[in-house]
Amino acid sequence: MFYSIIILPIETIIDWVFTFCFNKLSSFGIISCIVGVSLVINFLALPIYNLADKLQAKERDIALKLAPNVKRIKTAFKGDEQFMILQTYYKQNHYHPLYALRSSLSILIEIPFFIAAYHYLSHCEKLLGTSFWIFKNLAAPDHIFSFTLAGHLFYINILPILMTLINFFSGIVYSKNAPIKEKFQIYGIGLVFLALLYNSPSGLVIYWILNNLFSLVKNIVLKTKAPGLITFGFISLMFALLTFYFWAFQPETSLWKKEALTVLTILLILSPFAIRLIKKHCTKLLASIDCVINSLDSKKQFTVFILSALSLSLLMGLYLPSGIISTSPVEFSFLGSIDSPFYYIKDSLYMFLGLFVFWPCCIYFMFSQKIKQYMPFVFITLLIFVLGNVFIFKPEYGNLNPAFEFSDNSIFTDIPKYYTLLSALIIVLVPVAFFLLIKFRKTFVLSVILASLLLSEIVISATKLKTINNIYSSYQTEYYSQKSDIETEQIKPIYHLSKTGNNVLVFFLDRAVSSFFPYVLEQHSELQNQFKGFTYFPNTLSFGRNTLNGLPPITGSYEYTPDKINLRDGELLKDKHNEALKVMPKLFLDAGYSVTVVNPSMANYSWGNDLSIYSDMPSVTALNLTGNFTERYKAEKNIKNLSGDPGVLCNKQIKNFSILQGMFPPVRIIFYNTIKSDSSLAGSFVNDASQLYYLDQLTDSNGSENNFVYIGNDTPHDPIFLDASLERPSEPVWETAGNYKCHDTNVLQDYDVNAAAILLLGRYFEYLQKNDLYNNTKIIVVSDHAYYHHYSAFDSFSDATVPSAYNCLLLYKDFNSDSAVKTDNTLMTNADTLYLLKDGLALSDVNPYTGKALIPDTKQSVKVYPLSKNNGNNPTFNLNETQFKFDTPCWEIKENIFDPANWKSFNYYQEAGK
Template sequence: MTFLDCVFACLVAPLELLFEVIFFFSYKFSNHVGLSIVALSLVVNLLLLPLYFQADKIEKEQKEKKKRMKKWTDHIKKTFKGNERVMMLQTYNRINDYKVTDVFKESISLFLQIPFFIAAYRFLSGMKLLQGISMGPIRDLGSPDGLIKLGTLSLNFLPIFMTLINIAAGFVYSEKGQIKDKIKLILVALVFLVLLYDSPSGLVFYWTLNNLFSLGKNIVSKLRQHSNEEAKEEKTSESSKKPGMDMGMIFLSGAVLAIATGLWIPSDVVSQNPLEMINWFISDPYDPALYMVSSFLNAVGLFLIWIPLFLYIMRNKMASIASYIMASAAFVCVMNYFVFNKNFGLLSEKLIYENPMRYKISDTVLNLLADIAVIAVCVFVVNRFSKYVKVFLVVTIVAISTIFFLNVRLIESLLADFSYEYANTAEDVMVPLSTEGQNVVVIMMDRMMAQYLPYVFNERPDVAKQFDGFTYYPNTASFGLYTNHASPAVFGGYDYTPEELNARSDELLVDKHNESLRVLPTIFADNGWEVTVGDPTYANYQWIADTGIYDNDERIHAYNMSGVFNSSSELFVEVGEDFENRLNRNLFCYGFMKSMPYFCQSALYASGSYTQIDNYFGRDTQIGNVIDSLTEHTQIGIYETYYSNYLALAALSDVVEIRQDDQNCFFMFSSGVTHDACLLQEPEYMPAELVNNTEFDEAHKDRFIVDGVELHIDKNCPALTYANYQTNVAACIELGKFFDYLRENDLYDNTRIIIVADHGNLQQEFDDMMIKDWNFSAQAVNPILMVKDFNSTDFSTSYEFMTNADTPYLALLGLVENPVNPFTQNPIRSDKSGEMHIYVSNEKSTVTNNGTRFEDPDEVWISVKDNIFEDDNWDFYEYKG
């Protein structure tokens, strides 16, 4: 980040965000671009009106002082020379309280306009929403107007009109000014003409409105000046006594706000999973903690530059309340995040929640009352004990700064051994499968729902045919709600359930997790099989699988797959820059939003767009995944993480190396396609930059009732349910294509395929899966399990009780005699004669849940046996581990 970038982030970016927020809500209310530009100009000018009045006053006072001093200044310059003249001028200036820097006060209005001009220019000239929008005679607000036609010559009317208004406003302002002042105003107006002549007409229209407002302000100011001339003289001595302003209180409060919104809250987000926040879509990924530089500079600009500057210039009118406002804002900010912080499911790397942001009325009222109480206490204490308030502000700064530094330390520790690159390229990935030998393929589809399958096959019979030979086990349980609890048992079997992992309390969870990922590859390799692994889940507890866990065994070939195929899609060419801009902008927006009262948060969150106009209103589709929670049928943008996983799954057919020999081959692959939910364009179920399934969903409502059992779309979060369902359909479509490829190349009949998931979801979409008297659905621990054995035909369903820990047993069945776990020396088994003990906890992050045991003060252990669909088979389990 260059010095100019830092200056921009401090001075211009906060203003650009202000413009965007005003325009966003204006357009959302009016649905008219022209009216929104008018509203933007009006609101900004009204906000700045007191500031400009004060700036004009300072300028006039300075000019009057120079005018009074001019006679003696000219006399000194004429009479004295050399050092004597310098000393005389310095003495005279000191007597009149005039400093060399006071010359800048004469142009304070111009200096104020520069950052506002840059912010407006960047905001409106880059807004895609303006493109193609007409207003009156202007055909396209996103292009120069070209309204004046002189034969073949086309001139832009708005910049010329804007310049005339600008000159008129300047002449009114400097009615009795010197000729050089008028020349300066004309030159400034001409500079603006040159700068804006070829700009989008929407931007010039905005600036023309500003100049009209300025002209009106100057006329009113002149009228007020003439009518109040005598009153002004009478009050001169009184007004010269400017009320004091506690700038110490203001800057300490501003520091709390800047550190909280720019560092503390953003660092909480990044530290949750720094690997996920890495921008893999640029050529040179870097430490995601550096995004906090932008968020902090934005916060510094708002809370330590612009707001204090505004308060200082307005000190005559704001002195009595400024301290109350800033101190109250600081303490309310800290309390709202520290006490009332509420999450809405998983937060993606683009700071978009998995579920819509909706607060209960009771929660909103409680939060508002708490904020009012804090404000009341602040006003009282600031009024009586301002010294102690400053001390408490300093303590708060130290406290939240300490949390920030601890978060940064955590981030750096998690990234300490990270190389910021994949272990391989797409060209390196090679999965050997044999036509003459036997193949075993285990595909772990993260969070793929077992109960969705009948609905998928009912809607897509063509896909159902591709799963010929599979046996579907709907009566399947997992051992946890989330990947870090439940996936070890998938790969390693019953030695790696949460209960068994906790029993080995002298070993780190990450080591036991890595061990589970090595069980099947090691057994197959020991028996002479060619072994390949793709994207081993949470390997080394890294978001991007650390394939180095297999480095000690050269017989195992492990690859990164999700992400390495991104270059095959043109979409990812521009995504990196968009991702960068989004995080640099939205980390501060997230921090600011989280510091606000509940009733403001949803509006500022704006479905994950954080009032970014082109993203929310569908003009910027390169990055997004903003699901419209009001319609649940539309989505703006493609979820890049999903698309990376999708491309990896779709590439399976491309990476297979067909061996024409009798070598046995084993392939274990993990996919997040069914985990990173987003809407897909129906009926193709393909990622699309603009998704609109309104008509299709309305016409196919009946697809969610199969054999009298309804998949409740609208029971919990419709948008998320649609997204989950659609990503499951897409997964089945891509798996079906892979199976067809195997058939076409004589690889299907001699291949055993296991499709399994680590867990289900918490949506509660099926009535028959709700446990009586519990607010819990068996769907949460009901993963997909399908097995196609060698030479099997026809699709079948078995209601035999299974768990996903049966996967190793099923993979090895009949291939390895009496298989034994090479690390625990326990037999690979499938014994479900007793109860299965399930760990229920929301401590899902490997960042915080990485000790030697799964431990959570709010954890619950439950048990199930025989049939997950029978309430009587469920019970609470008293864990004594």
């Protein structure tokens, strides 16, 4: 708790600055990150340091003034008499011996900043193997010189020594007229830091050297006649240089960001002149304003300040995180090293209490009355500003994963202009309103409102915490009871196929892109033999561009297309989704097949794939395998530094997302690009790709006569860059796309993960061929949708992202089929999956749940339905819904899907008469 309240707010700011510099100032190398962190932290702490220095100087002057008489008293008197006379003398001079502790105040303030920087930079993966000048690895001690003594190798680290020398020189400047005791304290602390940091990472020592240089320059500047002017000039220069850098060397940065930075820099430079003009021409107005503000007594002033600070802390640290987690507690459970979702809420609450209560209270009680008077204005304005941005001026965030990543950044840029205007108006109107309440002595009204808001946050959060607890407790039991032993030393087969009976395999690849397949096949020649007997259907559509309305037709056929599902408006979407997931297994089970289902997507509208939907079919083997082979795969492929622990990442990002929600709308995209992490996508890739990689070890030929296996897998779902082997996360390697034309890096990432999935399946099919399990196996590879990126198959469209999203993958191999891969341009949909499986098999022609005949569609045309971006594709927000909500337009497509003329838009609600 101590760390989260006091240290973590500082470390969070360090992380923001470091990551921003890493992303935007990369041309200067990693050193720009360390310099940026040092400058920002020192300037933020500068007012506190200056105050501590003033108090220290005041104590020093009084102590020097009293020293002669104190010495005489100690010489002339002893014992109790000496003590009483000294106490009286100190009292007469408004001094207390404890004031001597003021000389240690700057050190006490420095400790939290030191701990935060030490912890962050000591664990910073970006420093690993990174060099600067003569220092080869900033994540390790510099080891510049070495020598051997008595057969032992010793290293001399010059950076800590340089740091200490600068510290001593700064101490000489700072303590020029200080007593010996204070000088010893300064030099003693310098030696302590030498011992502490001698074997620390070079990056951390460089950071501390920069801090000492800053302190040295600060002490020199404070002794000049105009320290404020020099400081302002330096800050203005930094902003001017930053503006020049972005205009000259960052062409990829959007124009409006450069213009905004330029305007901000100009306003900063002109601010002293503006302040001087206001003071010159508005003297009476400013005096009357001060008079009104001064009329607010300190008790009411503190009440408004602390209630605003507490409300802000509970909003950001309790209400928002609990609200997010309560939508899908399972998804936030058992992430990496963190089991309980309550951990994220607790740590978030502590951090925001530190950021908005602890540190502001330190400022409130340390600084002058003038500062105290304005702090209620700042915090009530900040609170209303954040409330407006969280609840009113917000985008539709859509689906969130535990790393808080968005697949479509346009939600931050496609914002109404009035959002920006109204949000900015809050900053002006709230202080004016508060001023009027003070003037008319109605601040008690504000206090009541703030107290009510505080209570409301607590009550609503408590209900969400109860929801989280109920779901987590239930899932916890299920998690431990179903925890697989597959991640132990030996992988045990779970797919039991037969060499004599029929094997039917369905591979559902979430978000697999159809148009990549022929290019992957061409690029990797071994696939031609591995996929022998397959037919590729390029002219295939999904009925939706999301899993919620793209998956049910795969497993349940045409009775579960989005429009048909909406006709059954007396049933929950969740129940219809579950029913669709069960149709295919039930048909095969009733036909006497042994049935295995793995990773049924969004079962029970749960992100964790709730297997309880198969509880009425005890003969079905239902499993969740996500993550079971991750560590084994990482070890085998030597994959390191995926930024590892998803729980740790989630714990950091849930705080960042709270901040993002409360931000000024135009700034959100900048902040998001700063804090977003690709590490969880890399982790997701490994979680899913490892399941396909070990398919051969998970399979044996000890199955019963006939076997049906359904495998859901997300390998293509989370796009990342892969290396040339397409097995490990990497920096961009354009050659991995072969002859495919990638319009941007988003498409390259899509291609990489899709190609990886195809190669892993090819590897498995080769295993089946070698083990006499291929000819008697029918296989379908299908996806629920692609994605709305610009894929080259649709270059002739004015907006290629529309058709791209619906062109799902469909591959089919029948029994005893071993010809070369064929292409069939027949118009197909993923709802044809069930009919391809049924062909030639003695399966029922009746849906076991509705009693309706399973009849294939004639496909004169296909209608596709985009789910509403207003959480229409989020299962959590649809738990109690009975119908899908669609965006406009929907599309009707005939014959060739690659011809723009065949796409006709329509309005679903007009056609349905709604």
